[in-house]
Amino acid sequence: SQVLSWAPGTMIPLKMLVLVMLLLGASLQVTHAARGTNVGRECCLEYFKGAIPLRRLKMWYRTSRECPKEAIVLVTVQDKPICSDPKDMRVKRAIRYLKSMKDPGLQES
Template identity: 30%
Template structure:
């Protein structure tokens, strides 16, 4: 009985460790999933950020002077 309890405790501990370590994976921070369909005046753009190479679609994030992020292809 004691051996079964220790085995169960080890299995639960391993499952908990796997769950915690799997959720801490690092992925891309800046990705675009929807893109702005229109045009944007260059005078409204303050800066830009290239999306991460690990993102499903490449893109550019434009930061406007009002601190609004707009994704464009």
């Protein structure tokens, strides 16, 4: 078997080098594809449990359906995301608040 030397004192069998390069190439393609499916949005792994500062919120969105946990992301005026439980009454109240700010004529109860 052929031996390739990268640096003095370092020898790697050519078959091993080819195998490592193939595995590295395959893993890079897998990670690239995984990122593409979520279209730039992040997944929430746990929910925020504190008080939600309504007047400090500017927008909200749902996480991707590919995420393991369903979540609503509330975004503050300082662009800080707050991962929230969509079933939580405080989160529903925050969404109603944001919708009313978008269209002051629309009041949901």
